[in-house]
Amino acid sequence: MAEVDGGFRTLDEQSLIDYISATPAVSSRLGNDLEGISVKEVGDGNLNFVYIVSNSSGGSVVIKQAIPYIRCIGESWPMTKERAYFEALTLREHGRLCTAHVPEVYNFDRNLSLIAMRYVEPPHIILRKGLIAGIEYPLLAEHMSEYMARTLFFTSLLFRSTTEHKREVANYCGNVELCRLTEQVVFSDPYKVSQYNRTSPYLDHDAEIVREDDILKLEVAGLKSMFCERSQALIHGDLHTGSVMVTTESTQVIDPEFAFYGPMGFDIGAFVGNLILAFFSQDGHTDGGKDRIAYKEWILKTIEDTWNLFHKKFICLWNENRDVGEAYLVDVYKKPELLLLVQGKYMKDLFHDSLGFGAAKMIRRIVGVAHVEDFES
């Protein structure tokens, strides 16, 4: 217990076990059998502590604890542990909307900023690692388009009343510190000289070109203002390939601690942008002379399928749920040609936003603080 703060303490192995014993919603997932329990710290993320807890009879649970600073940087960059509240809330909300692709939350302890949730077990691995290893995931586009279409559609005004919408927007305004982190690392730091950028020495010239490009800065400023001002849907907020765990049959989206009501294109762009980065990094991963031409084609097809399937599923949800949300007049739904016009414009704007945010996310991963393993290795 390194730290005490209004009931908060950073857990160690023993206090973690004590917490589990005292919490039936969690211990029941281990069959109330804490004999031979094993605790393994696996947090390779940038922000939190993550433990896999398992027992000898095959029960398991993941415990994720937020600490009041950014783990990969240290206590010099404080960050509210309330992010765990927004993560748990979003896991539950997105889980309700898309059960197949979001791990279940067993318990959330706000005092401890601690989430107990399903262990997304092996052979699941982080998608980013799978892409580096050159593994094809034939259902990836299908699953991710399903996840994005359902979570974004059902939390937007296409499905919600403005009353529900404003209530949720107000609540998620509380996640401002995490939003500010995104504002900084995605929309600011890459465009200026920052102590947090890591480009030296190979990318220094590219970083300089980015910093000198006025038209690019103007576009990014527009995207930043959309990110700060537009409450379109409950977005994941950090939907890169490190926030997705996969097998060839299963896709699980994790880590929505950056969630808030923002522009849908930020999620779509993050996912697609990171696939594009994975595509370009493949030439660095050729396995002993074996090139990756076929794999690169699979990535391209996955990008294409992700948008096309997203488009199809999103429109399908919209057609199935006419007259429910308050974005449009009921009359719009009575006239098929007007509905087509409205949907066409909506999807075209969304595609445009997604490309913009995707580009911003790619730039930040190349010249900003948090690089991607794809290019580092």
Added chain:
Amino acid sequence: MAEVDGGFRTLDEQSLIDYISATPAVSSRLGNDLEGISVKEVGDGNLNFVYIVSNSSGGSVVIKQAIPYIRCIGESWPMTKERAYFEALTLREHGRLCTAHVPEVYNFDRNLSLIAMRYVEPPHIILRKGLIAGIEYPLLAEHMSEYMARTLFFTSLLFRSTTEHKREVANYCGNVELCRLTEQVVFSDPYKVSQYNRTSPYLDHDAEIVREDDILKLEVAGLKSMFCERSQALIHGDLHTGSVMVTTESTQVIDPEFAFYGPMGFDIGAFVGNLILAFFSQDGHTDGGKDRIAYKEWILKTIEDTWNLFHKKFICLWNENRDVGEAYLVDVYKKPELLLLVQGKYMKDLFHDSLGFGAAKMIRRIVGVAHVEDFES
């Protein structure tokens, strides 16, 4: 005392005087002299009760009380009296930012949904009435552009941090019922057959044309979604010519109960759109053969001046307050040609939004529920 509801009661003349006697912040405005006090109900607005209270020694105060329904329609259309809280909050915030054009709040009683404020004394009249009477207000554009530039600039991310912004946005999300009223009467009802529209019989054909125009509906849908999703600044929310009181020397903006964090163009469009309506209604007001050609030219010039002065003042505030808000990178401000590019795009987008919202407000005043006296008389 017609109604009791958790401390709330609709005041009558006697209970109003009792309230004033018991409230030093108000009675002091009357020199604590309640002898020969006179109370005059003057609420000709659509929503509330408004009283002018004055005494024989020249002291005066306005008392405005919100009731839990829309006054001009009746108890069949309930409307939260919490709107008074948002009105008082906004009068104070806009008043702090633009003291010369916003009447001072002396006291706010949340239980009673009651605002005690400065009496905007004669010869001030409602601008709409002045426009019908054909009175020129040489300082109107100067004052309104000042009010809009200051209230919009200082509550936007051009001046605020995202932390302040999200806190304020969250709070004003509570004014959802008033936002919903706008959504209905501005963005919905005019485009469908509604019991609340009042067009019969002269405008029935025009209303039908509006209802059948798909491209118009598509545009209005885009404006509605911007209204619901975009938290650009603390807007007045109902800035028509009935919310402005004027003399030839003074301009006072009242009634911001629809205030929330929304698109700036909604305020600018409301004001300019209502001036355009006033322009077109002049032909109906010719005074015994005396035409209104010169007056119409003055209205046109006021419209033009309002935007041009707003543009100038807004940019001026922006230049004076570089590096303060978080909408743009500090770097933007270091390069004059980039700053010009950024400001040019911002103002062009804002002009575009203002024209769109202005048109929507004009349409709603012609075919919707709340007409304007300009055309009725």
